[in-house]
Amino acid sequence: MAVRLLGGDDATPETKAFMTKYAVRGYPALLVLNADGHVLSDRVGRSVDAMLASLEGAAESEIEYQEALAGDDAASRLRLASILVDRRMHGEAERLYAHELATSPTVAAHKGQLRNLRASRRADDERALLEKMVALYPDDASDRIRWRIRLGTMHVDAARDEREYRTATESAVVNLEKLLANVLEDEDSEGIARVRVALGNAHASLSEPERANVEFDRVLSDHPKSSAAADALFGKAVLQWDDAEFDACKKLLQRIVKEYPDSEAAKHAPNAIHRCDDQLGLNPPHEH
Numbered sequence: 001m002a003v004r005l006l007g008g009d010d011a012t013p014e015t016k017a018f019m020t021k022y023a024v025r026g027y028p029a030l031l032v033l034n035a036d037g038h039v040l041s042d043r044v045g046r047s048v049d050a051m052l053a054s055l056e057g058a059a060e061s062e063i064e065y066q067e068a069l070a071g072d073d074a075a076s077r078l079r080l081a082s083i084l085v086d087r088r089m090h091g092e093a094e095r096l097y098a099h100e101l102a103t104s105p106t107v108a109a110h111k112g113q114l115r116n117l118r119a120s121r122r123a124d125d126e127r128a129l130l131e132k133m134v135a136l137y138p139d140d141a142s143d144r145i146r147w148r149i150r151l152g153t154m155h156v157d158a159a160r161d162e163r164e165y166r167t168a169t170e171s172a173v174v175n176l177e178k179l180l181a182n183v184l185e186d187e188d189s190e191g192i193a194r195v196r197v198a199l200g201n202a203h204a205s206l207s208e209p210e211r212a213n214v215e216f217d218r219v220l221s222d223h224p225k226s227s228a229a230a231d232a233l234f235g236k237a238v239l240q241w242d243d244a245e246f247d248a249c250k251k252l253l254q255r256i257v258k259e260y261p262d263s264e265a266a267k268h269a270p271n272a273i274h275r276c277d278d279q280l281g282l283n284p285p286h287e288h
Contacts, residue, residue: 022088023119032058038065038087074104081112090120107137114147123154130154142227145183145191149198152176166206173202193219193226200235209239230256230263237272250276 018024022031022039030044032054040058044051061083068080077096084093097113100106110133117126130147137144152175159165176199183191200215212235219232233256240249253269253276260266277283 023121030054034058034062038084038089040087074100074106078108078112081116085112085116085119088119090116107133107140107143110136111143121157123158127151127154141188142190145188145194148179149176149195152179153198153202169202169205173199173206176202189223190226190228193223193228193232197228197231197235200232204235204239204242209242212239227263230260230265233260234265234268241272241276244279246276246279250280 022042024031030051031039032041032044033039040061041054044054065080065083065087068076068083071077071080077100081093081096081100084090084096093116094113097109097116100109101113110129114126114129114133117129130151134144134147134151153172156165156168156172159168176195180192180195180199183195196215196219200212200219203209203212203215216232216235219226219228223229233252237249237252237256240246240252250273253273256263256265256269257273274283
């Protein structure tokens with residue numbers, strides 16, 4: 001089943017309820033759902049080929065779901081819960097995570113439940129779980145710094161307008177600077193890099209590109225082997241894009257692919273490079 005939503009004067013109470021349930025942020029929105037109301041694809045292109053590709057992907061998603069559903073071990077149950085989160089079935093996912101946490105609590109189950117709470121916008125519950133996880137897993141340095149960054153910035157999500165967003169982001173910068181002081185004192189190299197990237201992104205959100213670049217450049221000069229280095233390059237690329245410096249943006253993205261091919265940023269870089277080529281007029285017309 002394909003669903004198309006219209007907003008503005010065409011929005012009905014049913015549309016608004018659908019938007020809330022499925023976390024739809026804008027119009028027009030195209031989703032692929034199955035008969036049970038599971039979202040199988042929320043990235044549907046506007047062309048016929050793109051729509052057909054989304055439907056094919058939805059069919060593959062159903063196969064993956066059935067395989068996870070048939071499993072009877074903890075790994076299969078966690079995989080099933082993760083799929084349910086992606087499908088916006090947060091209540092069903094929560095019941096699975098709750099069962100795993102009651103019977104055999106693991107960091108993987110806690111992280112899955114955390115993702116579910118964030119996706120369903122349950123900020124108070126997410127904050128409580130984050131605080132619990134920071135205390136529960138003191139030796140998990142990489143994840144703990146991400147959780148601590150989230151604790152210091154998650155209030156930005158609640159901003160309702162531009163003024164509130166700016167105030168919340170400025171507050172997040174203060175929190176991140178305090179966290180940076182802590183990790184500097186602990187000489188936690190990975191933590192320092194992660195917090196500096198978060199600070200850079202916050203300054204970029206406040207339209208402070210110079211301050212953002214200072215943080216990104218410190219990561220690249222002081223922590224070039226950190227997993228955060230690719231994110232620093234991506235942050236710099238976004239700043240170049242915002243300045244319409246598409247050639248410079250493309251070169252930074254190409255560095256990510258070359259120097260950090262296994263990073264999360266490298267997965268997004270090719271599409272971003274293609275968009276730069278669009279702006280530079282380097283793509284054939286039929287590829288636009």
